[in-house]
Structure formats: C-alpha cells, structure tokens
Amino acid sequence: MSLEQILTGLLGGNLVTLLIALLIIISIFLGVRIVPQSEKYVVERFGRLKSVLGPGINFIVPFIDVVRHKVSILERQLPTASQDAITKDNVLVQVETSVFYRILEPEKTVYRIRDVDAAIATTVAGIVRAEIGKMELDEVQSNRSSLIGQIQNAVEDQVDNWGIEVTRAEILDVNLDQATRDAMLQQLNAERERRAQVTRAEGAKRAVELNADAELYAAEQIAKARRIEADAEAYATGVVAQAIADNGLEAAQYQVALKQVDALAKVGAGAGKQTILLPADAIDAFKNAFGMLKGGK
Known part of the structure; x- marks a missing residue:
C-alpha cells in the first residue's frame, strides 16, 4: 500500500x-x-x-x-384607547381605557388568535359601549370603580378562549362635548342657587322660631313673676285677715296708724319742709297710734 x-x-x-x-x-x-x-x-x-x-x-x-x-408571559399593557359611547340618558361621552393582561396558555394564544392586542382592544371597546349604555351619566361619573369591575369581568369572559388573563382594566377619563359641559354647568349653578335659597329660607324660619320661643319664654317668666307676686299678696292678705280674726279690729287700726305715722315721718324728713300741714283727723290718728302703742306695751 x-x-x-x-x-x-x-x-x-x-x-x-x-x-x-x-x-x-x-x-x-x-x-x-x-x-x-x-x-x-x-x-x-x-x-x-x-x-x-x-x-x-x-x-x-x-x-x-x-x-x-x-x-x-410578562404582564402587558395595551395602548390607551379612546372610544365614543352613549349613556342611558342619551349623552355622548368619550371614554379613555387601558387594559393590562398576561398570557397564561401560549398554545391557545398563538393558534386561536392572530393579533391578540387588537382583539382585546376591540373587545374592550364593545364592552365599554355596552356597559355605559346601561347607565346614566351621573352613574358613570360616580360609580367608576363599579363600571371598571364590570368591564374587567366581561373582558375576562370574552378572552378566556385565548389563554389570557386580564389583570386590570382602567377607565382613565370620561370626556364630554362642550355643549354637554355647558348644560351641566348651568344645571350645577341652578342646583347651587336652589340650595342657597333653601338654606336662606331655613335660616329665616329658624330665626322666626327662635324669636317666638324667646317671646314665649319672656311671657312665661312674666306670668310666673306675676303669679309669685299674687301669691305673696294673697299670703299677706291672709296674714292680715288672720291677725284681724285673732286680735279683732284694734289690730287693723294699729297697723293703719303705724303706716300713717311712718308716712308723716318721711314727709317731715324732706329738705325745706319744716312746716307740715296735717288734716284735722291726723291728730286723732296719732292719738290712736300712741294709745295702741302704750296698750301694746
């Protein structure tokens, strides 16, 4: 070789x-x-x-x-989408939405849908229009969290065959056209004015009630004072009557004589009044008073 x-x-x-x-x-x-x-x-x-x-x-x-x-299999966010919708009370709104999702079963995603992002966006747009159509504008504005939950549940049911899990759906904004905004502003101003009028009326009513209560209270106090005064006078009269009943007419004459003497003393105590004119029966009154005083002693 x-x-x-x-x-x-x-x-x-x-x-x-x-x-x-x-x-x-x-x-x-x-x-x-x-x-x-x-x-x-x-x-x-x-x-x-x-x-x-x-x-x-x-x-x-x-x-x-x-x-x-x-x-x-990372979580994905769809681009912010905007779609028009009409509420139950026929108001046109523009809703901005954003959806987050992730792929759980890739074999379903790659064999059952060609463009998953576009499919989810279209599904979300249809569900948003359907859900907002069931609600009035005030409900859309005030119950946004409830609306988000309804949209997320509806989207999850629709995309289940695609092997996708919708992790979060968000309504970023609800926009109105200018005419609707102007009408809402007028309605808001009218509501504020109505509330202000109601508040003023309630204040005036309360003031009248307070004044009436004050007058009633004052009347009650005056009546109470008069009742007390009447009770005191009745008591004094009763005492005098009892004294007359016990001591006879002399006790009454004695009290009258004391008051006459007291009155004359006050008149005589005044400045520049050294001369005092007395009625003819005044001397008798003094005699009676002094006599009673001596008798009392």
Whole structure:
C-alpha cells in the first residue's frame, strides 16, 4: 500500500469522525432548550403542537421537534384607547381605557388568535359601549370603580378562549362635548342657587322660631313673676285677715296708724319742709297710734 493511499484512508476516517462529532454537537444544541423565566416556548412536531416548554432546561428531539413560538408571559399593557359611547340618558361621552393582561396558555394564544392586542382592544371597546349604555351619566361619573369591575369581568369572559388573563382594566377619563359641559354647568349653578335659597329660607324660619320661643319664654317668666307676686299678696292678705280674726279690729287700726305715722315721718324728713300741714283727723290718728302703742306695751 502506497503512502498516498494511507494518507487518504486516514483523512477519510478523520472526516467521518469529524462529521459524527459535528452531528452530535448540533443534536445537543438543537435538543437542549434553556427557557428564560419570563417566557414559554411552543414546540411543534411536523407542523403540529407537540408541547409547551416552561422556564429552565428542557429537552426536545432534534431535527424533529422545532421551537416555533417564543412567548413572553410578562404582564402587558395595551395602548390607551379612546372610544365614543352613549349613556342611558342619551349623552355622548368619550371614554379613555387601558387594559393590562398576561398570557397564561401560549398554545391557545398563538393558534386561536392572530393579533391578540387588537382583539382585546376591540373587545374592550364593545364592552365599554355596552356597559355605559346601561347607565346614566351621573352613574358613570360616580360609580367608576363599579363600571371598571364590570368591564374587567366581561373582558375576562370574552378572552378566556385565548389563554389570557386580564389583570386590570382602567377607565382613565370620561370626556364630554362642550355643549354637554355647558348644560351641566348651568344645571350645577341652578342646583347651587336652589340650595342657597333653601338654606336662606331655613335660616329665616329658624330665626322666626327662635324669636317666638324667646317671646314665649319672656311671657312665661312674666306670668310666673306675676303669679309669685299674687301669691305673696294673697299670703299677706291672709296674714292680715288672720291677725284681724285673732286680735279683732284694734289690730287693723294699729297697723293703719303705724303706716300713717311712718308716712308723716318721711314727709317731715324732706329738705325745706319744716312746716307740715296735717288734716284735722291726723291728730286723732296719732292719738290712736300712741294709745295702741302704750296698750301694746
């Protein structure tokens, strides 16, 4: 055997070995798949769904199984969408919405829907119009959280076949046209004026009630004072009457005489009144008083 034949045989054997080694390396490269934590891989075999690879190291059959789709399972946010809707009381509003979702079953997402973002946006727009059509404008403005919950539940039911979970739906704003805003402003001003009138009327009514209460209280106090005074006079009269009943007419004359003496003393005590004119019967009154005083002693 010549040297040339020996070299040819060695090279041929090494080439086969190299090809086999290369084939093994390619098979390992194609058969081992390391999936990131934030993704899932959809594997096909001869054009049909074979399996879904989760995060970590996975093994597939090289040259037969193919990773056809790499799907992110991170939460996604749809671009802010704006759609017109008509409320139950026929008011045109423009609603801005935003939806957050994530893919749970990639095999459904990639095989059942072509453009998942557009599909979700269209679904949300239809549900928003339907839900707002059931509510009046005041309810849309005041019950926004309830409306958001209804929209989220309705969207979840619609996209369940797509392997998607709607994590959050938000109504960012509810805009009105200028004519509706002007009408609402006029209504608001009218309501404020009505409340102000009611407040003023209630204040006037309360003032009248307070004045009436004050007058009634004053009348009651005056009546009470008069009743007390009458009771005192009645008591004094009763005492005098009892004294007359007990001591006879002399006791009454004695009291009258004392009062006459007291009155004359006060008149005489005045400045510049040294001369006092007395009636003719005044002397008799003094005699009676002094006589009674001596008799009392």
